[in-house]
Amino acid sequence: MTVGRPKASSRETLAEAASELFLEQGYAATTVDDITRRAGVSRSSFFNYFSSKADVLWGAFDERLDAAASALRDGAAPAREAVRSIGDGFAPDSLALAVAQASAMGIGDDLERERAVRQVRLAHAVADRLERDGTRPLEAQVRAAAWAGALLAAVWSWSEAGPGRSSLSALVDDALSYAP
Template sequence: MAANTGAEPSNAPATRGRPRASSKAMLEEAASELFLENGYARTTIEQITQRAGVSRNTFFNYFSAKSDLLWIELDASLTALTDALVATPPETPPLDAVERALLVTARGFSAQRAPLVLTQYEVMGIDGELKAAGLARALAHADAIELFLSTRLAGPDAALTARAVALAVVGAAAAAVGRWAADGPDREPLEAYLARVVHPVVAGYGSDAPTPARRDPAIG
């Protein structure tokens, strides 16, 4: 017979580690802490997973490389921007749609906490190579805007206009984000910064943007 240990039997299923739903957030938090404590270069994936209490395999379920953890907010904003553009009603003027989509995307950022990669890059030791990776991600936003405009503009210069507008508004947005991050915890919402610089750019192209001709329903 087995010895009676006196412990009450439990019907609850055994659990191991952290709930999967929290693993990504725990990795993000652990990485932020370690990047600030040790610097980016001296922080390893093993250290991140140990502090987060998850396995190395779990890390790679969410991220392809350590550098992905620097650009979480930027990657999320690309998804938000693309979704906002796709959701634009067809009757919305194309440049208005771009402006609105950027403002909607900006609402996803907390006014109280800017991404650490923007405010603590010196502490974390972010070098030129990593900054270039961030630039490539920012340019992906321009690509998304250009793709959207290419389906909404018409005329011989439509492709050129789509690219020019995309680069101009992303450049303006980048300047706004930089100023917003530098203004500290008492900053206004990012949306306010973007509105001040993106609108003049969009308005400047406004009447010159070649839009598809509207078909008169009476003509058929």
């Protein structure tokens, strides 16, 4: 017998509560306790789903990034395709809302810092794969940095334009077309 809310429901409820609070009082002023009170769950429930406030925003993206990094390590997809796949079927979420409402949430600097961390993480995974496939190290690093940058630029563009109004996949394809 399952007790409490279903996992997806609790995760979504927490993300929604966090987003509301970030808009109302700002990211820095919102605590995990505020989020759990608003969501009607315990503090331990929060940490069952998220490791930090930032994870509330980046969780879905990080899952896709982890899947792409795994595909790159396992050789399951060509490097460029693994990067492109991160945008496939991506639905508007708390990250897209945070990007679109960064000023209102007072989260611009935090988003940029977290964006850079993920861009570097993806670039390393791509460069490793390209090098294993025989690309010279410098070329692999330049391509990987460009592809990771293109992906994050597409996510930002999609979010700022109003996520759901266009296909993130199409924007990722467009952004990757500019990268070597």
